[in-house]
Amino acid sequence: MNIKAVKAMRGGTHVPSGTTPVSEPLDGDSACDSGSGSERRSGGHESGTGDSAKGPGRRRAVVAVAVVALLAAAPVVLAPYPVSAMSRMLAFAVLVLSVDLLTGVTGLPALGQAAYFGAGAYTAVLIGIHITSDALVQTLAGLVMGLVAAAVTGWVAVRASGIVFLMLTLAIGESVHQVADTWQAVGASNGLAGMPPITLFGGPPLLAAGFVHWWVLAVAVAVFAAVALVVRSPYGRTLRGIRDNEARMRALGYRPALARYGVFCLAGAVAGAGGALWAQQARFFSPGDMGFEVAALALLSVVIGGPGSLWGPCLGAALVLLVRDNLSASIGGHGPLVLGAVFIAVVFLMPRGLAGLTGARLRGLIAARGARLRKENAS
Amino acid sequence: MATYLVSVLNGLAMGSLLFAIALGLSLVFGMMDVLNLAHGAVYLVGAYVAVALVADGAGVAAFVLAVLAAAVAGAVLGGLLAALTRATAHHLDQALLTLGVALVVGEVLTLAFGTDVHSIAAPEPVGGGVTVLGETYPVYRLLVIGFGIVLAVAVYFLVERSPLGSLIRATVADRAMVAALGVNTGRVLVGVFAAGAALAAVGGVLAGPILGAQPGLDEKVLLLALVVVVIGGLGSVRGALLGAVLIGQVQALGTALLPQYASFLVFAAMALVLLLRPTGLLPARTAVHA
Numbered sequence: 001m002n003i004k005a006v007k008a009m010r011g012g013t014h015v016p017s018g019t020t021p022v023s024e025p026l027d028g029d030s031a032c033d034s035g036s037g038s039e040r041r042s043g044g045h046e047s048g049t050g051d052s053a054k055g056p057g058r059r060r061a062v063v064a065v066a067v068v069a070l071l072a073a074a075p076v077v078l079a080p081y082p083v084s085a086m087s088r089m090l091a092f093a094v095l096v097l098s099v100d101l102l103t104g105v106t107g108l109p110a111l112g113q114a115a116y117f118g119a120g121a122y123t124a125v126l127i128g129i130h131i132t133s134d135a136l137v138q139t140l141a142g143l144v145m146g147l148v149a150a151a152v153t154g155w156v157a158v159r160a161s162g163i164v165f166l167m168l169t170l171a172i173g174e175s176v177h178q179v180a181d182t183w184q185a186v187g188a189s190n191g192l193a194g195m196p197p198i199t200l201f202g203g204p205p206l207l208a209a210g211f212v213h214w215w216v217l218a219v220a221v222a223v224f225a226a227v228a229l230v231v232r233s234p235y236g237r238t239l240r241g242i243r244d245n246e247a248r249m250r251a252l253g254y255r256p257a258l259a260r261y262g263v264f265c266l267a268g269a270v271a272g273a274g275g276a277l278w279a280q281q282a283r284f285f286s287p288g289d290m291g292f293e294v295a296a297l298a299l300l301s302v303v304i305g306g307p308g309s310l311w312g313p314c315l316g317a318a319l320v321l322l323v324r325d326n327l328s329a330s331i332g333g334h335g336p337l338v339l340g341a342v343f344i345a346v347v348f349l350m351p352r353g354l355a356g357l358t359g360a361r362l363r364g365l366i367a368a369r370g371a372r373l374r375k376e377n378a379s
Numbered sequence: 380m381a382t383y384l385v386s387v388l389n390g391l392a393m394g395s396l397l398f399a400i401a402l403g404l405s406l407v408f409g410m411m412d413v414l415n416l417a418h419g420a421v422y423l424v425g426a427y428v429a430v431a432l433v434a435d436g437a438g439v440a441a442f443v444l445a446v447l448a449a450a451v452a453g454a455v456l457g458g459l460l461a462a463l464t465r466a467t468a469h470h471l472d473q474a475l476l477t478l479g480v481a482l483v484v485g486e487v488l489t490l491a492f493g494t495d496v497h498s499i500a501a502p503e504p505v506g507g508g509v510t511v512l513g514e515t516y517p518v519y520r521l522l523v524i525g526f527g528i529v530l531a532v533a534v535y536f537l538v539e540r541s542p543l544g545s546l547i548r549a550t551v552a553d554r555a556m557v558a559a560l561g562v563n564t565g566r567v568l569v570g571v572f573a574a575g576a577a578l579a580a581v582g583g584v585l586a587g588p589i590l591g592a593q594p595g596l597d598e599k600v601l602l603l604a605l606v607v608v609v610i611g612g613l614g615s616v617r618g619a620l621l622g623a624v625l626i627g628q629v630q631a632l633g634t635a636l637l638p639q640y641a642s643f644l645v646f647a648a649m650a651l652v653l654l655l656r657p658t659g660l661l662p663a664r665t666a667v668h669a
Contacts (some may be wrong), residue, residue: 109471156650159657163414163470164613167605170416171649174602178642292598297476303475337486344463344480347472 047378064311071217072155073169075210083209083268085325087281090213090220094274094315095294095309098267099228103299104307105231106263108161111295113171115153115176116146118290120272121279122186128195128279133205135215138275147265149176154264158257161246173295178275181287191286198280216277223273228310230266231377240308241265297324297339304346385514386635387628390588392520394627401463401607401619402534404576409551409614411568413464419601420484421456422577423582424516425449426592428486430497433587442502442584450582456484457576461569463612481597489594499587504661519588526585531620536615547571551614579604601639603630606645610652612659621660 073088075083095117127138153176157168181189197205198212208213229235231278239324241249242256251288279285297320305316320339327338404418423595432445458481500506501519510517538544549557550567558564583592590596607626611618629648630648652660 023610051383055620109474111474156653159653163408163412164609165472166470166474167609171602171609171646172607174598174605178599178638182639184639276463293482296482296596300475300478303471307471321550325591329555336482337490338597340479340482340484340486343475343482347467347476 033331056106066282068217068221073212075208075213080209083213084281086320087209087316088218088278088325089321090216091274091277091281092298092321093303094223094277095271096298096305096313096317097223097276098270099256099298100302100305100307100310101227101231101263101267101270103302104148104309104313105243106239106260108260108264109163109166109299110140110169110172110267111166111292112157112173112176112300113267113298114290114292114295115173117275117278117294118148118176118180118273118285118287119149120275121285121289122180122192122275123272124276124279125192125283125285126186128198128283129192133196133199133210134202135200135206136278138280139273142276142279143269143273143293144276145362147269149272152267154261158260158264161260170292170295173290174292177287180290184256187286188285191284193284195279197283212281216281219277220272222308222334223270224314227270231310235259235262238242247306268313293336296343298322300339300343302344303340306317329332382514382635383595384512385516386516386631388511388516388520388524388527389635390628390631391527391624392627392661393630394457394624395498395530396582396586396589397525397603397607398527398623399530400579401611401623402580402616403572404604405589405608405611405614405616405619406483406551406571407568407575408430410554410571411464413473414461414470414600415464415572416474417456417460417481417484418477418576418579418604420488420659421453421579421591421598422480422482422583422586423488423597423599424452424598425580426499426590427492427497428580428582428586429499429584429587430492430592434460434497434499437502439502439504446581446584446635451575454573454576455579457573458569458582460576461572463610465565465568469666481601483592492592494594496567496591496593498591501588513589521583523589534616550554590608602642603645606649610659611651612662615661618659618661 014244020101021040031346071086095113098116099110099113102108103111108170123145124142127141132138152279153172159164160168171350180186186192189276197207198215201214206215228229231239237251237260238254242259247330273284275290278289282289301316301320302313304319305312305314307313322343323338325343384495399420404415407413407415418495428449429445437445460477463476463480467473467476496647503515505518508517509521510516536544538547544563546562546567550562550564551569554564557567603626607619607622608624610625611620611622626645626648629644630641633644637644645658
């Protein structure tokens with residue numbers, strides 16, 4: 001019933017689900033405004049018939065498997081430093097997924113997810129130092145802590161929407177950051193160091209960057225799959241319905257605030273898991289890793305990647321960390337200057353992000369090229 | 380008793396500064412639905428103007444000059460921000476734009492002044508202290524409290540009692556209707572944006588002898604201003620005043636009694652207010668976006 005209702009409301013046609021975790025509605029309706037969404041989408045592949053829609057689905061499955069295989073192969077061919085940089089990107093991508101869940105899927109611009117990221121990370125470090133080095137326990141604890149922290153603070157935020165939500169999450173994030181910055185029990189501004197290397201299922205400590213990378217990759221893929229499942233479920237459709245037309249969803253008998261609270265807790269859990277992964281690969285966590293800049297970069301990644309798409313923001317996360325950690329070092333540590341310029345440029349140049357580029361423009365380019373080739377062949 | 384009095388006075392001084400800073404944020408938000416995340420950066424510009432001009436305790440004339448210079452710099456920055464945010468319609472894009480400006484401005488300031496913590500001396504004639512109920516208290520902070528009172532009265536008359544003020548309030552309440560009446564609301568918006576930013580920069584100069592200037596201060600100030608606006612009610616002048624006085628007290632008492640949890644107390648105050656009054660204590664009377 002609710003699927004039908006939302007479908008009817010969005011006035012769009014749906015392609016049968018693909019075989020990949022990246023499902024079709026995700027990159028289909030990443031338009032920021034609901035009004036022009038259908039017109040924009042009509043240019044995409046979704047207007048195709050069922051047969052032609054199967055193609056992109058299978059292609060995406062192949063791409064997804066290839067990407068995961070490449071990421072898994074990285075430790076074999078790359079030096080430890082780039083491998084740990086990739087682990088860092090994966091952990092950050094999990095945080096970005098949590099922001100995307102709120103911002104892209106539910107339409108709630110979030111600037112406070114770094115708080116739950118930090119909660120998960122501190123939990124993992126504390127457990128690593130005092131209780132056990134088992135990575136699974138640490139990650140689950142980080143996830144639960146993120147969930148609990150979001151549940152405790154989220155009710156303040158979810159009653160609002162739009163820019164007020166942004167404001168409240170920013171206030172929550174900054175407050176948690178400043179508590180971490182002054183609380184002696186978590187090392188205050190020095191952060192927590194001295195976390196022993198992780199172990200898995202009672203094995204030896206994982207000292208090599210490659211093993212840690214595989215663990216981070218495995219968890220990140222699992223989280224991605226879980227988020228994709230949620231987004232494709234009836235609950236995910238409810239969330240998109242709230243994003244596109246909240247009044248209508250309320251009229252249909254849904255409770256938007258409750259649904260938003262649910263997704264806020266879920267996003268908190270995802271961010272907590274991401275924080276645990278980040279702490280496990282760095283074996284150190286400080287308030288600087290959960291500050292305003294991190295929250296802003298996570299939101300930037302979502303916007304660069306295309307809100308609502310799941311793979312786009314992950315790609316955005318990798319790009320943003322690449323710029324922050326590598327480019328900024330090569331221009332004398334003035335990364336924020338470049339990033340600030342990127343923020344401004346993104347707004348004017350890429351209104352729908354990377355996913356928008358590939359979704360419409362790239363496909364348009366490919367079509368144009370195909371037409372030209374056909375023309376040349378014919379002549 | 381006397382220590383509490385000092386804390387209360389500190390809170391009032393902080394509240395005066397917060398009112399100057401939060402006012403622009405609140406009005407811009409009420410009018411344009413734009414959350415200016417560069418507001419803290421504008422404040423920091425003011426603080427560094429003070430570092431550049433009056434760091435070593437100049438006379439009153441130089442200090443006034445610094446205030447005027449900061450006001451001009453803030454107004455220019457505010458006008459630029461207004462032009463940028465009006466170029467795009469999406470709220471998320473506008474937030475990102477102001478974030479980008481905040482990062483760029485913060486980094487440029489770090490480039491120019493380094494990452495050191497700068498302290499700024501109060502102007503020479505008011506650099507000393509007076510005895511209040513047996514405790515020595517800096518004269519400068521008393522003057523800041525006085526400035527806050529004067530500003531509150533001036534803003535009250537400007538916004539609530541003048542033709543310009545009625546135009547501003549009408550634009551907050553229903554921008555489309557005001558535009559339909561033949562008013563160029565764009566000019567009102569840019570004007571308020573610039574004036575609000577100028578006030579924030581002036582706040583930066585005035586807060587200089589109390590808070591100093593250092594990288595990262597912009598975020599702390601932005602957070603406090605946000606909480607003030609949320610507590611007071613979005614787009615409401617009286618709300619901003621009440622919120623600023625409240626948060627000033629919470630901040631000062633928290634720093635005096637529980638220094639470790641001062642920032643947590645600020646959040647707790649916000650959560651408590653939102654629990655009891657979801658739209659803030661004194662929401663704009665004709666709130667469109669409650």
